[in-house]
Amino acid sequence: MALNETHASPKALGKFHHFLKEHHCRLTPERDLVLCKALEWNKHFSIDELCQALNESGTMVSRATVYNTVELLCEAQILRRIHVDLRRVRYERLEKTNFIHLVCNECGKIKEVRDNDLNAHMNARSFTAFHSSYFTICVYGICNTCARKKKKSHK
Amino acid sequence: MALNETHASPKALGKFHHFLKEHHCRLTPERDLVLCKALEWNKHFSIDELCQALNESGTMVSRATVYNTVELLCEAQILRRIHVDLRRVRYERLEKTNFIHLVCNECGKIKEVRDNDLNAHMNARSFTAFHSSYFTICVYGICNTCARKKKKSHK
DNA sequence: TTTCTTGCAAACGATTTGCACTTTG
DNA sequence: CAAAGTGCAAATCGTTTGCAAGAAA
Numbered sequence: 001m002a003l004n005e006t007h008a009s010p011k012a013l014g015k016f017h018h019f020l021k022e023h024h025c026r027l028t029p030e031r032d033l034v035l036c037k038a039l040e041w042n043k044h045f046s047i048d049e050l051c052q053a054l055n056e057s058g059t060m061v062s063r064a065t066v067y068n069t070v071e072l073l074c075e076a077q078i079l080r081r082i083h084v085d086l087r088r089v090r091y092e093r094l095e096k097t098n099f100i101h102l103v104c105n106e107c108g109k110i111k112e113v114r115d116n117d118l119n120a121h122m123n124a125r126s127f128t129a130f131h132s133s134y135f136t137i138c139v140y141g142i143c144n145t146c147a148r149k150k151k152k153s154h155k
Numbered sequence: 156m157a158l159n160e161t162h163a164s165p166k167a168l169g170k171f172h173h174f175l176k177e178h179h180c181r182l183t184p185e186r187d188l189v190l191c192k193a194l195e196w197n198k199h200f201s202i203d204e205l206c207q208a209l210n211e212s213g214t215m216v217s218r219a220t221v222y223n224t225v226e227l228l229c230e231a232q233i234l235r236r237i238h239v240d241l242r243r244v245r246y247e248r249l250e251k252t253n254f255i256h257l258v259c260n261e262c263g264k265i266k267e268v269r270d271n272d273l274n275a276h277m278n279a280r281s282f283t284a285f286h287s288s289y290f291t292i293c294v295y296g297i298c299n300t301c302a303r304k305k306k307k308s309h310k
Numbered sequence: 311t312t313t314c315t316t317g318c319a320a321a322c323g324a325t326t327t328g329c330a331c332t333t334t335g
Numbered sequence: 336c337a338a339a340g341t342g343c344a345a346a347t348c349g350t351t352t353g354c355a356a357g358a359a360a
Contacts, residue, residue, distance in 0.1 A: 024339095025339080025340090026333080026334050026335070026338090026339060026340065027334080027335095028333075028334075028339095028340065028341080029333095030340080030341070031340090047324080047325085048324085060342090061341090061342090062341065062342040062343070063325090063342085063343095064325090064326080064327085064341075064342065064343080065340075065341060065342075067324095067325065067326080068340080068341090081295075083238035083239065083240060083293070084238065085236075085238060086238070086244055086349095086350080087323080087324075087350085089324085089325095102282055102285050102287070104285070105288075111285065113282060115280070117276065118273075118276060118277075121272065121273060121276070122273075122294075125270070127257055127268060127294070129298060129299040130257050130259070130266065130294075130296055130297070130298050130299065131296050131297050131298075131299075131302060132257070132294045132295070132296035133260075133295060133296045133297070134294075134295055134296075135292065135293060135294040135295065136292075136293050136295075137290065137291070137292050138238070138290060138291050139277075139282070139285075139287045139289075139290040140236075140287070140288060140289055140290065140291075141285055141286050141287035141288045141289075142285070142286050142288070143284060143285050143286075144284040144285065144286075147286060179314095180314080180315095181313090181314060181315070181358085181359050181360075182359080183314090183315065183316080183358080183359075185315080185316070186315090201349095202349080202350085203349085215317095216316090216317095217316065217317045217318070218317085218318095218350090219316075219317065219318080219350090219351080219352085220315075220316060220317075222349095222350070222351080223315085223316090242325085242348080242349070244349085244350095
């Protein structure tokens with residue numbers, strides 16, 4: 001069940017700090033800022049969106065640091081990376097329910113759909129010689145809006 | 156059942172030609188060359204690998220044309236694009252059985268695993284207001300080789 | 311003959327890197 | 336104080352684009 005704990009859940013912050021200590025990394029204000037801002041999203045976001053949001057809230061964190069920190073957050077299993085398409089890598093909270101991502105090949109919009117059976121199946125599944133930490137499912141196709149538009153313009 | 160019809164299956168070539176005509180695109184030798192070379196793969200490949208293979212077989216096709224043609228082949232439902240990670244977009248024959256891609260976050264290697272139940276489930280599933288044409292499933296984690304290495308070096 | 315393709319090279323844009331400066335432990 | 340992290344700007348690299356020349360229709 002995806003709880004809507006907006007803003008820095010102390011749980012995630014603690015987890016991150018623990019991860020950093022364990023890996024002999026330093027606790028810096030920038031890292032906390034990035035984490036907190038990232039957790040405000042209830043949907044997937046891009047590095048660029050995260051940077052903009054940080055700028056807008058007046059907290060200055062350089063782009064390079066954001067990249068660096070988001071990478072760490074992925075390793076710490078707090079965020080998950082989704083590769084939707086060529087130029088849009090996106091991130092989301094790992095604790096969120098795992099949705100199916102419906103990607104429209106025309107307009108690029110992403111819709112999220114839940115599939116409990118599928119989740120159960122994937123979570124139960126194990127692989128030989130491989131330790132899985134998370135998975136992503138993307139379905140590519142065309143959304144109704146674009147399909148309608150295409151039909152109209154085509155003939 | 157993934158048949159191993161190496162080299163240009165005339166079926167795919169015909170399909171491509173039909174697609175091109177339907178979309179008022181021209182039939183060019185370059186497009187055929189790219190298609191044929193792409194079909195030689197039984198695994199996923201990158202644009203770069205495709206270009207290299209074309210060069211090695213002495214057939215000169217410019218990189219831009221390869222990009223262009225592969226795009227067309229995706230639209231024609233002959234190839235499928237897989238977004239495994241940040242810098243590696245890969246392609247594979249669409250007619251191939253849909254495998255689960257196990258991606259190692261350490262070494263980047265991709266292993267393919269079949270899951271018939273999952274395939275059946277996904278193929279049977281339909282989505283509201285969305286017409287799906289294909290899907291990809293990626294599981295991220297760490298392969299045994301890397302896990303072993305990590306354990307050794309860490310402590 | 312007209313329009314689409316090709317090939318080249320330049321442009322692009324997200325990500326990475328090098329380096330001097332700052333901060334944490 | 337030493338080592339790690341930060342910010343900036345430059346470098347990188349896969350992909351895209353503009354345009355002149357060439358080839359389908």
